[in-house]
Amino acid sequence: MNLDAKIPSGPMAQKWDKHRFDLKLVNPANKRKYEVIVVGSGLAGASAAATLAELGYNVKCFCFQDSPRRAHSIAAQGGINAAKNYQNDGDSVHRLFYDTVKGGDYRSREANVHRLAQVSVNIIDQCAAQGVPFAREYGGLLANRSFGGAQVSRTFYARGQTGQQLLLGAYSSLSRQIGLGKVQMFPRTEMLDVVLVDGHAKGIVVRDMVSGEISRHSAHAVVLATGGYGNAFFLSTNAMGCNVTATFRAYKRGAAFANPCYTQIHPTCIPVSGDHQSKLTLMSESLRNDGRVWVPKSQSVAEKIRKGELKASDVAEGDRDYYLERKYPSFGNLVPRDVASRNTKEACDDGRGVVGSGLGVYLDFEDAIKRLGESAVRERYGNLFDMYEKITGSNAYQNPMTIFPAVHYTMGGLWVDYNLMSNVPGLYVVGEANFSDHGANRLGASALMQGLADGYFVLPYTIGQYLAGVAPDDRTDTNSAEFVGTEETVRAQIDKLLSVKGKRTPTSFHRELGQIIWDECGMARNKTGLEAAIKKIPELRAEFWENLNVPGENGSLNQSLEQAGRVADFLEFGELMCRDALQREESCGGHFREEHQTPEGEAKRDDKNFSFVGAWEYKGENQTPELHKENLVYEEVKMTQRSYK
Amino acid sequence: MDKLMNLKLKVWRQDDADDVGRFEEYQADDISPDMSFLEMLDVVNEGLIGSGKEPIAFDSDCREGICGSCSMVINGTAHGGQKGTTACQLHMRHFSDGMTITIEPWRATAFPVHRDLVVDRTAFDRIQQKGGFISVRTGSVPDANAIPVSKDESDLAMDAAQCIGCGACVAACKNASAMLFVAAKISHLSLVPQGQPERERRALAMVKQMDDEGFGNCTVTGSCEAVCPKEISLDFIARMNREYGRALIKKGTI
């Protein structure tokens, strides 16, 4: 397997400009002769589809929701980073680049991250021009806030609904192109396989989720913008439909899957309330700017709280352990997500959790309310407090919130080179679905930035390089053996799911799988647990194929069938996550191996042996996949142990 | 632990757009007050699948009130009648033991039923495609701070832009009017300076498409505002009417 990252030569700050000049161009008159498939209409997919269409390409865009506007990106709350330095507080492209490489715990590809920081400034310009109602100062200029532990104010936001407003901006550009006939939109359509012809991606096979009709679509290139795989854990902050199907089926066709064990556990989510729980809700990270995280110092006090015999307000100041402030005096409550999550887990493992299940800590605004007044707190976080009350029935102005970490984002994804092309020629991967920019840990407000950077400003250029080498008439007929064969595979899988006729629902398998992955490949991992998971998951998978119950048929809207297909993929993919976590004998970012920690309990990297991207190659059903390595070389940023003390 | 509830559900079942549809009754037992309404339906569906029946189809994705997928009329009210709350954010603590709950899809000519509670809302997308945008190409734009925007106008634009496009406004309106949805988009874009050049075109094109899709007229009953999970104000409809009138005059149509 060839993992050539194709990083341009020359000084870091000039790589992208140089590369843009070196890239081949497609003749403007020829662009309309090319067809590009974009799967996904989130920030990455919608921005890519709209921009490609503006350039003149014919685009087909697919999503599984009933409208492209509902992609999961809509749910992002906090904001988007950009190195505008509008606050004059010392930000720069270099600083954003540096922070992102460091935040990713030196496991991302430097050149990609530098480009991301560079184009971040264009994103804000683009969105403002689309009419995105970003927060403003009285003078009419854009407001910023500091977010996710950054020491400069570089985050742009639109109340607590930044993702919504950015997505609606991209959706508006996409809608314009649909209206102009340059993009053909296929909502409620699920991609179930990618079609390879002579090793090149030439199209996809999809299912119409209303009629059940299976169809084949050919193109000159295929772009996957299908988001992250956090739902492998069943419970996560991701939307219900988020899945690994598109990327996993591409993996089975030969695309390398990189760093599947890198998942981000977000520290501030609403704790699980019971077995019925279908998903978890994030409380924006911005809350940590003013909220203080604590648990009682003593286990017996915590136990009384759990039993409802004591309330938070009964615990005297001196009996509280503000553990993040205590352990990390310079960053306090604003330490990066992985550090905050792990410390919360530790406090709860120590028997000091404060919710019934033991899995929850306080996020307290009492001091902020004293200092700023309730109305100022309401102004900043009102919608979040309202949301919290809707879900929990508790008023956070009066009682501290309770929070616990939850799966939130997946740094791993399909391997791509500098051009965002996977190792399968003609198959591009953008947004959360690829692996490239966040290393082992993503900083807050950087995913929106990456999705839009990829879609608006990177892919539309780099895809030209590939298309310039493909003749316009080099488009495979959908009646070719490759297309027909791929469709048969898809149909066979659907028939198989429907024909098991066992006793258990897709959800019950998903829940059980999620629990295994959460226990063994969650916030802390170790060899024994991972090995146990690698044994348990195939057993569960075997049961799935013997005892699954999917009612109904293929020829109509069948949500159980959709779900079963996704769970089938998670059941294979979960094992890959564990294998990757097992092979990575170090701790880095969100990947914490209990065997590899400093005496203070912090993550201990092993740069000598593990500064590589782990990219997995599929080797066939029930075969052990093969690990390939892309070595990471740091030219610009010196690798150091992260310290937030 | 709060007390578990037993409820009776009357749910609209319809196989596809051509089917006439019917109400069916189900028992929802041992429902925890901490569940969301959709989690309660999940529980019922698990039971249905277990007994070899097809589950109730309904749309949902984010389950936190922002994607606009979930769409059901609960006891006669779109999204169930809690102020500023989508069905997915509605929690069972607002119901009580022994209650009967009726659940229906959005009902409007422009939103045909796909199955059970799942309807086709692509009419909204087509309205957007006619003018719900600012025509700027990627990369062809000025610096974001080159055009200052007054904070008040920007905040007001955001009030409108918050619309999640769920369609509750249509479902609640006796005329199945989409005015609140269209007004929110037209208002958002007409309030920001970047949206000025296309103001008239946009208002005319979006309103025309809205009419062509078969949505009814607004008779200002305010039922849309009452059910809107984002509490979009009726004032925006007045603003849209002004935009539309202004566009007609400018275009010399009247």
Ligand SMILES: Cc1cc2nc3c(=O)[nH]c(=O)nc-3n(C[C@H](O)[C@H](O)[C@H](O)COP(=O)(O)OP(=O)(O)OC[C@H]3O[C@@H](n4cnc5c(N)ncnc54)[C@H](O)[C@@H]3O)c2cc1C
């Ligand atoms: C609650 C929450 C809050 C967040 N807040 C922030 C924040 O404040 N700042 C930040 O930077 N990041 C945030 N993130 C992360 C960020 O929102 C996501 O990483 C990002 O939006 C992903 O965008 P995307 O375009 O890659 O994918 P998505 O938005 O997930 O879009 C995926 C698209 O692919 C389609 N799709 C998927 N599979 C298929 C298939 N098989 N067939 C057809 N279509 C398919 C879907 O329909 C959808 O259109 C947050 C995430 C969550 C969960």
Ligand code: FES
């Ligand atoms: S499921 Fe997204 S708004 Fe209800």
